[in-house]
Structure formats: structure tokens, C-alpha cells
Amino acid sequence: MLKRICVGVVLAPLFLSVLFFLPPIYLVVMLAFILALASFELLRATQVAHHNGLYIFTAIAAAMIPFGCWRWGYGGWYIRAVSLALMAVAFFFAVRQYGTEREIKFSEIVVCLFGGIAVPLFLSSLIPLKMMENGRFLVLLPVLCAFTTDIGAYFAGVFLGKHRGVTKVSPNKSVEGYIGGLLTGGLFLLGYGLLLRQFAGLSVELHIMALYGILGSAITELGDLSFSLVKRQFGIKDYGTLLPGHGGMLDRFDSMIFAAPMLLILVELIPAF
Incomplete structure (x- = not known):
């Protein structure tokens, strides 16, 4: 409990300061860091983050989403391009490795898309809120x-x-x-x-x-x-x-x-x- 309180006392003011006082780009950078780590945690928890390397591409996509929401708008062409790229990479490796020891299951691709696109897009809703009047x-x-x-x-x-x-x-x-x-x-x-x-x-x-x-x-x-x-x-x-x-x-x-x-x-x- 003491560790929980100490971490909260340190990180909560920092998080709120980025949200309230600093320009949107600081929120974008913070979210990119959070989401890259979160995507890796999800893939590791669901046993996708193993030797096939999909967690690397998923983390990169997750980190890119906040920048796209900030620069080109929430749900703009950039978001669609990142989504398509991650899906294409995941299926490319799945097709290539089918029938081998490194075979990638469809369920693992779905987890990658959820962790690399859906979760980042949802949490990046903070960015358009920050940029409103x-x-x-x-x-x-x-x-x-x-x-x-x-x-x-x-x-x-x-x-x-x-x-x-x-x-x-x-x-x-x-x-x-x-x-x-x-x-x-x-x-x-x-x-x-x-x-x-x-x-x-x-x-x-x-x-x-x-x-x-x-x-x-x-x-x-x-x-x-x-x-x-x-x-x-x-x-x-x-x-x-x-x-x-x-x-x-x-x-x-x-x-x-x-x-x-x-x-x-x-x-x-x-x-x-």
C-alpha cells in the first residue's frame, strides 16, 4: 500500500500537469509512451509476445496513433494507414509462417489489432478533448x-x-x-x-x-x-x-x-x- 501511495503522489501531479497546463504535444508524447508499453503488456499477457516479433510492430503502431490524432485528426487518413499497415504486416508473417513452429494464429492477429489500434485509438480520445475550446x-x-x-x-x-x-x-x-x-x-x-x-x-x-x-x-x-x-x-x-x-x-x-x-x-x- 505504501508503494502504491508513493507512486500515486509522484505520478498523479505529473499526469495532471501534462493534461491541464502543457500544450497538446506533451500529452501526445506521454500517450505514445504509455500505449507502446500497454500494447506490449497486452501481448505478453495473452501469450502473443513470443518469438514471432509481432509485439514490436504492435508497439510501434500503438505509439504512432496519438501523433496521427494530433497532427491529422482523430480518425483521419493517418489512422487508417497505420491500421492497414499493422494488419498487413501481421497477416504477411502469418501467411509466411503457416505450418511451421512459429505459426501465428488468427486470434493472435486480433489481439495485435486490438492492442495496436483499438486501445490506442480509444485512449487517444484525450487528444481531441484537449484540442477543443x-x-x-x-x-x-x-x-x-x-x-x-x-x-x-x-x-x-x-x-x-x-x-x-x-x-x-x-x-x-x-x-x-x-x-x-x-x-x-x-x-x-x-x-x-x-x-x-x-x-x-x-x-x-x-x-x-x-x-x-x-x-x-x-x-x-x-x-x-x-x-x-x-x-x-x-x-x-x-x-x-x-x-x-x-x-x-x-x-x-x-x-x-x-x-x-x-x-x-x-x-x-x-x-x-
Whole structure:
């Protein structure tokens, strides 16, 4: 627990400073580093990162996605080109090595595309949020939502949790914990909207902020369960050991991978300010 707290005290202010104070290029570089490591962790966890070398191409693609989102737009031609390149490389090696000891299965190609394209694209939703008007406030939405949901679910589960075993993926988590996470996320983003009204001088629709929080919290909890499912199926506790007390990059950012694109969609469809 002490290691977890120390790492959080050091890294959380750094992460928030990049999001709030620094130009978007710093966020791009940070995400490229995070995503390259996360893709490797995923391939290693799912036993794809072995002698066929696919983890190298997957990590390169994952690192390239944030730069494309920043320079040519989210979902622009660059993203399609990187996606096509990774798919072509993966299938080229699969065709070439078919019938040998180094044979690449279709399921391994799917994991590469998920780790090298889907996950980076989802987490890179932070970049268009950052580049919008009032972007330094918007980019904090998925971060605050994911963080407060996790905290709320944890404490509600510890102090109020009685109905456990809702899912075998996380048998210790309770109904009360899930509800606590939803309520905490909704209330905190409502409070964030009040702070923006008071101190940033923005005209904020509070009911929309509450909606952001509830929907963002729901997808956050699904994200946490989804990556826990992968760990369960492959019999691992954590994706890595890079962050003492937290595990790997995927362990730290799993819920935000779902929350970031959800909040981007909501901000684009239903602006709160």
C-alpha cells in the first residue's frame, strides 16, 4: 500500500500537469509512451509476445496513433494507414509462417489489432478533448470520472458491500460497490461543473455534467471488468510491474480506455459548456 501511495503522489501531479497546463504535444508524447508499453503488456499477457516479433510492430503502431490524432485528426487518413499497415504486416508473417513452429494464429492477429489500434485509438480520445475550446477543462473529464468512480466503488464496497459475487470476473466486488461508483462519478462531475462555473467563468449545464458522470462511470466500471476478464482468462494477477503497487500501464489505465471515448462522444453530441 505504501508503494502504491508513493507512486500515486509522484505520478498523479505529473499526469495532471501534462493534461491541464502543457500544450497538446506533451500529452501526445506521454500517450505514445504509455500505449507502446500497454500494447506490449497486452501481448505478453495473452501469450502473443513470443518469438514471432509481432509485439514490436504492435508497439510501434500503438505509439504512432496519438501523433496521427494530433497532427491529422482523430480518425483521419493517418489512422487508417497505420491500421492497414499493422494488419498487413501481421497477416504477411502469418501467411509466411503457416505450418511451421512459429505459426501465428488468427486470434493472435486480433489481439495485435486490438492492442495496436483499438486501445490506442480509444485512449487517444484525450487528444481531441484537449484540442477543443476549453480543452484543458474538457480533457480532465474522463480522468476525473475514472478516478472518482474507482475510489467510490472501492469505499462503497468496503463499508457497505454485502451482495458480492455479482460476476466471477471480480467475485469480491459488490452491488453496493458498483452503485457507489456510479453515484460518486455522477456527483463528482456535478461538483466539477460547479467549480467551473465559480472559478473558470464558464456557463455549465449541470444536468449534462451529471449525465457525463453517470454514463462515464458505467463505462469505466465495464472497462475495469473487461481487462480483468483478460487477466482471469490468462491466469495473471497484473499486466506488469512497472508501477509498484499499481501493476503495469494497462492496470492503471484500463478503465480510462473506455471512459475517454465515451466522454468524447458525449461532449461532441451534448456539450455541457
